[in-house]
Structure formats: structure tokens, C-alpha cells
Amino acid sequence: MDAYQLTLPEWKHYRVIHSRFPPRNLFDDDPITQNLLAELEGATSDRLFHWRECLEEVDARFGDGWGAIMASFCYIRPGRFNTHAFGAYYCADSIHTAIVEWSFHAAKVWRDHGFDDQASAVVRAYAGKFQQPLVDLRDQPSLHLPDDYVPSQSLAQTLRARNYYGVIYHSVRHEGGVAAALFRPPATSAVRQTAHYSVRWNGERFVEFAKLNNYEKL
Helix, strand or coil, X not given: CCCCCEECCCCEEEEEEECCCCCCCHHHCCHHHHHHHHHHHHCCCHHHHCHHHCCCHHHCCCCCCCHHHHHHHHCCCCECCECCCCCCEEEECCHHXXXXXXXXXXXXXXXXXXXXXXXXXXXXXXXXXXXXXXXXXXXXXXXXXXXXXXXXXXXXHHHHHCCCCEEEEECCCCCCCEEXXXXXXXXXXXXXXXXXXXXXXXXXXXXXXXXXXXXXXX
């Protein structure tokens, strides 16, 4: 592929993460405040403290709604469009697709830990809007293989080196869903936290989810 089709999606994007992770980090504060907090937080979160090793300074973003985005570039887990060498912010066109994608990958960890059918997960959702056009890969079947990430990771390395903002592709885990992998934080607006969801585990996989109402104090 020498010429890339670019698309600026108009839909709102969603991402879910396990609620056990802190809802805020130093990136959610303004630059002055985060500088004061960096040394303290760095004592227990070294990768956040050394974020310049993961991102170009021009792409760093601080302030309300940026913590979840920046953390995805600092805590690197290889995926379809990223390797151990660089992170990406994965999101989807609906809450349903975002939860299905999260559930597929989380299930591997839960099976390894032997969780039984009495367990369930609580995840929180983030929503945002795309700010930059993405490389549209939805017509590339070789990049949508269920378990082979080599072709997609290779292309991602090339695109990232050329400063593209990210890619849009079909969700492999949720039929009809669309997903995106963002290589640079400015590809999106700051995100806002929305609802929490309970995702039920049957001992082998996650099987259903439900939106949680607001918590009441005991």
C-alpha cells in the first residue's frame, strides 16, 4: 500500500477499561500541577513519570480528560496495531463493540487466573471525538486476521513512522462493529467518563453485560 485512504469518522468513539485502575492520573491535571505531582506519582508509576520515552513531547496532552488517553501510550500492551515498542489508544464506534473487544482480551487473563463463574468485572467507559483523519483499512482483509497480528503490526510501524494519526478498521471480535487504533493523542479530543458496566463471566468467557445505575451510599 503506497497510497492511503484517509477518513475522519464523525461518530463518537468509546473505550472501556477495568474499574480497578485509578480514574485519574497526573495527565488529567494542568501542566503546572502535574509537574508538582510527577515525582510523587513516579515513585509508584514509573512509566507515567517517564512518558517522554513513549511519546513525542509535541503530542503530549494534559488536563481534564487526557489521563486515560496518555496512560494507554505509557502502559504498552501489544495489540493488532501496536507492538511492545509503542502504544496505541484503541476505541470503537459503540459501547457494545468496545466491551466485546475488551472482553476478548481480558478473558485470556481471567482464564489463566482460573476465575470461576461467581466472578464478574466492572468496567467504566470513556467517550470522545476524532480530531484528525485516520488511515481507513476496512478494505484490507489481510489486516483483519483473527489471531495473526504480524501484517497489521508491520503496517502500523510504517504508518507511525510517517506520523499518521491512526487507523480505522473492522472489529474482528464484534460483527458489524468498527474500531480504531490511535497512534498519537492529538487524534482525539479529551475524553469524558460515562457509565459503568458489569460484565458477567461464566468461568470460560464473558457472556453478557449490563449498565450500572449510580451507586448509593450504605
